[in-house]
Amino acid sequence: MMPRFGDAWVYLSATPLLWLTATLAAYVAAFWLYQRAGQNPLVNPVAVSVAVLVAVLVASGTDYQTYFDGAQFVHFLLGPATVAIAVPLHLNFAVVRRNLLPMAAALLAGSITAAASVVGIAYALGASKETLLSLAPKSVTAPIAMGISEQIGGVPSLTAVLVILTGITGAMIAKPVLNLLGIREWPARGFAVGLTAHGIGTARAFQVNDVAGTFAGIAMGLNGLATAFLVPLLAALLA
């Protein structure tokens, strides 16, 4: 039995099918766990999926490139998903227009805070220049952040990881921070989560409340745009 399993493993581990399936299976399992935990933000499905997949890859001696050859089909959808944000933006344009002023002010304050605070704190704690440049766009959704990182001299794949860590962190801490501040309105709550924690925060917001999810999606899109202009400008000023 063992040699035949070994042959099958050699064959399967070289095809995209295995790691594509593993990615979906890990996510389905992680999402089930998240539901079972009453959508506790600490049982974030992205965090659980990533932890399980890294453990499996390390245990089976598989490198990231082999894994990504399969998982790239999921990763690729980030581009069309970014374009798709135009749809909720258009559908909710009436609510958006009513909140134009608070959104513009919060966008400006939030995108500057996100980039400046992370770079400032990491610099004070002695992070390397490459890490600093890779950190700057961390609150923006992955495809946009990777583009910005590449442009300013960061490491795009490191930025992707930092973006996801930010998303998970933001989705976990949003509820206690917003409750502590006494922010009760869904537009304000959703906008803050989407601006800080992009798609992962938006996914979380949609699970909690539809209006919050919509505003999170809008904040994610707007912050992507704002940061794409702002961070290269800041980087040019600092260089």
Added chain:
Amino acid sequence: MIGALTLLLLCQLAGELLARLSGLPVPGPVLGLVLLFVLCAARGAMPEALRETAQTILRHLSLLFVPAGVGVMVHAARIESEWLAIAVALLASAVLTIAVTAVVFQWVARWSDAGKGAP
């Protein structure tokens, strides 16, 4: 579904082209977003298939971050050597960003509502 997916990809492709040709510091998919929004606004009504496809993709948005997240294993050495700076900066920045954004949003919303005489 296929038509809607094609439209999303076409907008992304046009966005990528536009980004390359114009030299704008904005990633292609973002310009694709703007393009699709303009198309929707010009057309007025939202095609049902596009709405459904977009909502299906966005509902499972967090799945799409998993492959890039697994890339943490490639950067394990750097993250290990700079873990304190990275961890503190990410956590503190997330708390600050959420707090500043929500407070500014609420403050301006109340201020502009007060200006209009709403409750």
